[in-house]
Amino acid sequence: MVMGDSIRKQLAAAALKRQLERVSNDAQRDEAGCEQAMPKGQASRTDGDARWDARARFEAMPQYQQVSLIRQMGDALQVESPFFRVHEGAAGATTRIGGREYINFANYNYLGLSSDPTVVDQAKAAIDRYGVSASASRMVAGERPIQRDLERALADLYGTEDCVAFVSGHATNVTVIGALFGPGDLIVHDALAHNSVVQGAQLSGAKRLSFAHNDWRELDALLARTRGDYRNVLVVIEGLYSMDGDLPDLARFVDIRARHGVFLMVDEAHSLGVLGERGLGIREHSGVASDDVDLWMGTMSKTLAGCGGFIAGCQPLVDMLRHLAPGFLYSVGLAPALAAGSLAALTRMLAEPQRVAMLQARGRQFLREARAAGFDTGSSAGYAVVPIMTRSSLKAAQWANALFEEGINVQPIFYPAVEERAARLRFFICAMHEPAQITRTIETLARIAKR
Known part of the structure; x- marks a missing residue:
């Protein structure tokens, strides 16, 4: 039964992805043709013309259809959106969301100076x-x-x-x-x-x-x-x-x-x-x-x-x-x-150049421990940005949500932002991350990946 549900989710996601690609291609074609002038003598828009009324609605635009299909993909996969979460204070190595503290890998506060x-x-x-x-x-x-x-x-x-x-x-x-x-x-x-x-x-x-x-x-x-x-x-x-x-x-x-x-x-x-x-x-x-x-x-x-x-x-x-x-x-x-x-x-x-040195040390630690745990970190040099490649949009979303449940906040990057084979979790490292926080994160993700 579980395997059947999994297959159905994957088939639904694949169908939605194909539809999303079609909508995206339609939007690009519309954009390419937007500068073409209306043929001479063609009737202009008139009140009550159903064709024009339909096309004047934002819901009919290919861009909105693309957004709708992304939401449908999340629903089909039964994956809660990890985006637009509300942070309740200054964000750095940790943050508060919904009254709970999280280890935070989703901000650019590299040297911890935003709330200095x-x-x-x-x-x-x-x-x-x-x-x-x-x-x-x-x-x-x-x-x-x-x-x-x-x-x-x-x-x-x-x-x-x-x-x-x-x-x-x-x-x-x-x-x-x-x-x-x-x-x-x-x-x-x-x-x-x-x-x-x-x-x-x-x-x-x-x-x-x-x-x-x-x-x-x-x-x-x-x-x-x-x-x-x-x-x-x-x-x-x-x-x-x-x-x-x-x-x-x-x-x-x-x-x-x-x-x-x-x-x-x-x-x-x-x-x-x-x-x-x-x-x-x-x-x-x-x-x-x-x-x-x-x-x-x-x-x-x-x-x-x-x-x-x-x-x-x-x-x-x-x-x-x-x-x-x-x-x-x-x-x-x-x-x-x-x-x-x-x-x-x-x-x-x-x-305070020690802040820079600390950031670089934390980045090297994250990269070293992630690779030792068997994760694919792509071409990262181990500075402030380290991706963990999932090669699957579904897996990226599932892992991000599972980490969130464990008190770790990281954002997934998936299709259509990147190609499906390039889907990933993207970790931003900052100088204020503690070594123990990094180790806990890698160990938690390794446990999640084995499920």
């Missing part, structure tokens, strides 16, 4: 002085000294001429790539680049190509074939990949930059505060000079305990972005309290 008393005090002081919002775009009336102080500190950190801060990390990549490049240019990115990179490339109107994950040889060959066909070429990689926890051979990409005459952008969202002895990122880890990279991108929402993004680079680059990037020019300025908190977190990181 000094960081919090600096943010509170900024609220007292400036209020909770800049209340205008920075060009109009939203410029505050604390924003420039943060940008100057980040520029000093990267050894660049200047830096510009944005209100969102995702929007930073979208607006910067979209503002700097356009038709006649080429944007080449790692196949596992963040969605924000892809969105920015699409917005720009430039030609977009990808190369196999971390494969600098494939990139080299691609540029050898195509570089001469384009005016400007941008290559985008990440310092630490947030899904797989691995990193590129930065020196190889720097060499490619020089030989092919391209711009190189490194997204350090997950590597700042994580790589290098002092947490200076992949530049320190790889021994690469600051000016070997054209655009240093990062976020304030991970190590820097705030929210927003930044670009550090040469003065002409920053000047263009301050005056022309829509996500800066037409957006409210970064909230002073967030700028103050991130500046305080950056100062703490530099003053």
